[in-house]
Amino acid sequence: GIDIPSKEPNKLKYPTEGFDSDCTELNTCEIDSFLYEDDDIDALVEHGMLSRTYCPTCSSRDTVPLNFISHSLSRLQVRFIFDKLMPSTVQHVLDIGSRLGAVIYGSSLFTKGSVSTVGVEMNKEYVEIAQKVIRQFALRNIEILTDDIRHLAHVFKDNQIIIMNNVFSFFLSKTEQEECWEFLHQNMRPGTILIHHPPIEKVVAHLNLSFDIDTWLEPVDTMAECEEYGGGCQETCEEMEGLVKYIVQETVAEQA
Numbered sequence: 001g002i003d004i005p006s007k008e009p010n011k012l013k014y015p016t017e018g019f020d021s022d023c024t025e026l027n028t029c030e031i032d033s034f035l036y037e038d039d040d041i042d043a044l045v046e047h048g049m050l051s052r053t054y055c056p057t058c059s060s061r062d063t064v065p066l067n068f069i070s071h072s073l074s075r076l077q078v079r080f081i082f083d084k085l086m087p088s089t090v091q092h093v094l095d096i097g098s099r100l101g102a103v104i105y106g107s108s109l110f111t112k113g114s115v116s117t118v119g120v121e122m123n124k125e126y127v128e129i130a131q132k133v134i135r136q137f138a139l140r141n142i143e144i145l146t147d148d149i150r151h152l153a154h155v156f157k158d159n160q161i162i163i164m165n166n167v168f169s170f171f172l173s174k175t176e177q178e179e180c181w182e183f184l185h186q187n188m189r190p191g192t193i194l195i196h197h198p199p200i201e202k203v204v205a206h207l208n209l210s211f212d213i214d215t216w217l218e219p220v221d222t223m224a225e226c227e228e229y230g231g232g233c234q235e236t237c238e239e240m241e242g243l244v245k246y247i248v249q250e251t252v253a254e255q256a
């Protein structure tokens with residue numbers, strides 16, 4: 001059992017000058033190390049009996065950590081795709097949902113413009129930013145289209161790598177997401193390499209799709225590449241593992 005730290009009335013005089021004078025009764029938690037070691041404090045926090053944070057507006061200590069989510073890949077993840085995950089036979093790069101353009105810039109830079117890169121982004125403001133960057137840095141062999149991927153059947157090619165970083169879930173309704181996946185299932189060419197962040201299974205689990213993801217996409221083991229890139233750093237290795245590589249399989253005609 002864990003005892004809650006004493007709630008005795010505070011008899012301390014908080015310093016008003018010099019060292020520790022940033023501490024006030026509101027923003028300070030007094031806890032004797034003699035009684036509670038770091039592990040005990042962790043346990044108290046975990047059990048919701050003690051808070052490490054408070055709200056500076058209302059002074060409440062009943063706070064919870066925020067979720068942090070990125071809507072773009074990190075620079076290292078982008079480099080990893082073109083260094084380690086893209087086979088040398090690829091001639092076309094397609095980035096679905098380009099946002100700030102992280103993936104398409106990387107594609108042009110890390111392949112030295114040797115493959116054709118197409119980005120698709122339905123939000124016009126983002127496309128304008130990307131176009132400016134492409135012009136400013138004279139990036140080669142890149143095109144970015146302002147449209148919804150569902151209108152762009154012609155961007156799918158043979159010998160293609162497609163990169164998708166959690167494209168639909170924060171931006172479209174459930175029905176629209178289902179339509180997008182049905183469209184991708186219809187249009188990606190067999191043999192296409194798909195790099196998806198995070199694992200696809202996670203983002204489609206709640207959707208009703210007419211096909212089976214496991215039959216459509218065959219995962220490729222990239223553990224060795226992730227470990228090599230991590231160079232002993234577990235955190236980097238895990239960051240790379242978030243990028244899952246699949247090969248699009250031949251669509252088998254449904255039996256009537």
Ligand SMILES: C[S@@+](CC[C@H](N)C(=O)[O-])C[C@H]1O[C@@H](n2cnc3c(N)ncnc32)[C@H](O)[C@@H]1O
Pocket residue numbers: 070071072073095096097098099100101102103120121122123126147148149150164165166167168171172180
């Ligand atoms: C999470 S961001 C990915 C950013 C970028 N690929 C990266 O990794 O840095 C997803 C983007 O996809 C766009 N998007 C969502 N649904 C789309 C659709 N059906 N067609 C085109 N773009 C779409 C959103 O506007 C958003 O900018």
